[in-house]
Each structure stands twice: as C-alpha cells, then as structure tokens.
Amino acid sequence: MGKRALVMIPGPTEFEPEVLQALGAPTASHVDPGFVDVFGEVLELMRTVWRSPAGQPFVLAGSGTLAMEAVGANLVEPGDGVLVLSTGVFGDRFDDLLSRYGARVTVIRSEVGRGVDWDRVEHELATGDYRLVTATHVDTSTAVRVDPQRLGDVARRHEVLAILDGVCSVAGERIDQDAWGLDAVLTASQKAVGVPPGLALFVIGPRALERFKGRHSKVPNYYCDWAKWLPIMEAYEQRRAAYFGTPAVNHVQALRVALGRIQDEGLDVRFKRHKRLGEACRSALTALGLGIVPENADEAANTLSAAWYPDGVAAGTFLAAVREAGVVLAGGLHPKIAPKYFRIGHMGATGPGELLATIGAIECGLRACGVEFKLGAGLRAVERVYWS
Numbered sequence: 001m002g003k004r005a006l007v008m009i010p011g012p013t014e015f016e017p018e019v020l021q022a023l024g025a026p027t028a029s030h031v032d033p034g035f036v037d038v039f040g041e042v043l044e045l046m047r048t049v050w051r052s053p054a055g056q057p058f059v060l061a062g063s064g065t066l067a068m069e070a071v072g073a074n075l076v077e078p079g080d081g082v083l084v085l086s087t088g089v090f091g092d093r094f095d096d097l098l099s100r101y102g103a104r105v106t107v108i109r110s111e112v113g114r115g116v117d118w119d120r121v122e123h124e125l126a127t128g129d130y131r132l133v134t135a136t137h138v139d140t141s142t143a144v145r146v147d148p149q150r151l152g153d154v155a156r157r158h159e160v161l162a163i164l165d166g167v168c169s170v171a172g173e174r175i176d177q178d179a180w181g182l183d184a185v186l187t188a189s190q191k192a193v194g195v196p197p198g199l200a201l202f203v204i205g206p207r208a209l210e211r212f213k214g215r216h217s218k219v220p221n222y223y224c225d226w227a228k229w230l231p232i233m234e235a236y237e238q239r240r241a242a243y244f245g246t247p248a249v250n251h252v253q254a255l256r257v258a259l260g261r262i263q264d265e266g267l268d269v270r271f272k273r274h275k276r277l278g279e280a281c282r283s284a285l286t287a288l289g290l291g292i293v294p295e296n297a298d299e300a301a302n303t304l305s306a307a308w309y310p311d312g313v314a315a316g317t318f319l320a321a322v323r324e325a326g327v328v329l330a331g332g333l334h335p336k337i338a339p340k341y342f343r344i345g346h347m348g349a350t351g352p353g354e355l356l357a358t359i360g361a362i363e364c365g366l367r368a369c370g371v372e373f374k375l376g377a378g379l380r381a382v383e384r385v386y387w388s
C-alpha cells in the first residue's frame, strides 16, 4: 500500500476521488453563472438530505464549531435559559459556547457511555424557564447516540427550540428534520457528508428563523450574523449571485458532487449501510474481546465506534502497530477516560472493504501488544454481520 494509510478516524474520513477532483478543479469566480448554479443546487440538495423542505440551508466557510457558533450568536440573547443535554465533550462545548452569548445554561450531563435521561429532561423543561434545548446526535467523544425524534418531541411540547448537533451524524444516521420538529440541525463537511474539512453546514427551521427575526439585541458576531447570510443563501438558491464574504468556491463544488452521490445512493439505503457498518464493527470488536464504550447497544452510534483497550494495552503502542498495518485510528478524546479507549470512524464513503481492512489491522495491533484472541475472529464477525 506504500506510505498512504487508510484514515479511519471519526472525521476527516476517506473521501470519494470525484469529490477530491472537484476540490482540485480550477477555481471559478464566485459570481460565475456556472458556480451560481452549483451553489443553488447544493442548497436544494441540503433540503433533501436534511429532510427539511421548510428549512433554510446555510453553507459557511469554517468547521462544525462555526455552525455551533452561528446557532449561539443568532438564537441566544443575554439571559435566555438553555438546557444542554451533554453525552460527552461536544455537549460540554455547547455549554461553554452558549454561555459566552449570555445564555443561562443548565447542563444535564450523562455518565460516560450513557444516553440521555429523558425523564430528567421532561422535568427540567416543565419546571424551568427555557428558550432552547440542545443535544448532540452522536457525541464523537463517547460514540453515544441520542434520539433526535425525542428531542424534537419534548421541545415541541414545552415550546422551546430544539437544536441538534449533527456533526457526526448528518448523512449517516437517520434524520427527518421537519417531521421530527427540529429547529436547527448542524454539521461539518468532513464527516458523513464526505467533503474535506472546510465547511460549516446547517439548516434552520421556520420557528428558529422567526425567533432570530424577533431578536431584541444585535447579533454580537459579525461573520455569523444571519442577517448578512440569509439574503446570500436566498439569492444563490434563486440562481442570482450575491456577496457578503467570499464563499469557499472549490469546497462548494466538491459538496455538490458529494450531495449528488448521497442522493444517488438514496438516503434510506445510506442509513442502512451505516447501521450495518456500526453493527459489524461492534460485533468484531466484541469478538476480539474488547468492551464497547456506549453501555446500551441501542444507543451506540453507527458512524463511529469506541472500544476499551484490553488490560495492559498502552494506547501509543497499539495505535502505532495498527498504523504500521496501514490504518489510522483515533485515540480517546473524553478527558475522563482518554487513555483507556480508542475510536474508529466508519461513515461517508466507508464500506465493508475498509471495515475489513481496519479490523484486520486491529487484530495485528492486538497481537503486537501480546493480547490473546482467536485470529480472524473479528474479520469473521464483520463478514457474518454486514452481509447477514
């Protein structure tokens, strides 16, 4: 395989060659009619992928954190009560971020590896004074998956806005933004959408736009202000050029290719493929004797897996041996458990071939660390579960 290893971290992922070609194509003017068409198609395709015909898509140059920032800057006013449901590092990031916009944040923090306690959420929203509730669909630090339908349902009943961080889920895990009553669903290009890092992507529902338009105070962030970007997104979708800040032309071209691939595959087929990858990966890890970080199989993500190291295995030695076998994995991220576990991304363009290569490399890594297991047990589990 030469020096190039398979990148199986939870973003950036492996990308389709056609997407990379679009990224490397000559750069068009951002007001060129051809590019205006491409941008317009991107915005229309986002409505399809998010399943939100009623929503307003935004594409900004930046990363997923910028999408979170845009939500904070535009939907929070000083003194607003926000309930953050945290299942890991990225839930906690919302706490820190939204507090900076003057929100009074209450965090319902799950134990590492556990999902959301919905009874607590129900009680808190019934008794507290809230305007917004946030959840992380898949927290990439724990691989715990939260039910976004439940988030939308509880938010609707208590008349608060529902914000979903879908950075590690959009286009990989099932999302039905309009039907589930989600007011903002945000992501970044480098995960299951399948474009190298560089774009913040989000779709804002009508209730959230209304809240934004009724603000009492000025948006305290110049670049993120939706008053600046809304006319731009509307113009491009109507096939007119407009300018506030120069769009990331090549990334937008690459996103057009990636969203086209998603549409061609079909969303239901794509969600099913991710579910199979998730189940096959967890079965393989279990067959090799490793424990899974999410405690409940129903709450384990399908876009990435997180597994505990066997006793006596040092992160550095294991990850280096897996790398030597041709696969790059991610170490632990959650500060409470970081040295004790590792993470595998399996989203976007990833298929069973990449998963087999990854599990094979993990078997090599475990062997290099002196762990006893049945050679090939992980590979057999992938074959059995993925094609069952």
Ligand code: PMP
Pocket (backbone or CB within 6 Å): 011, 063, 064, 065, 066, 090, 136, 138, 139, 140, 165, 166, 167, 168, 188
């Ligand atoms: N939320 C989640 C769930 C994430 O996984 C990440 C990135 N790992 C972020 C937010 C932040 O995105 P970015 O690194 O693109 O700023």
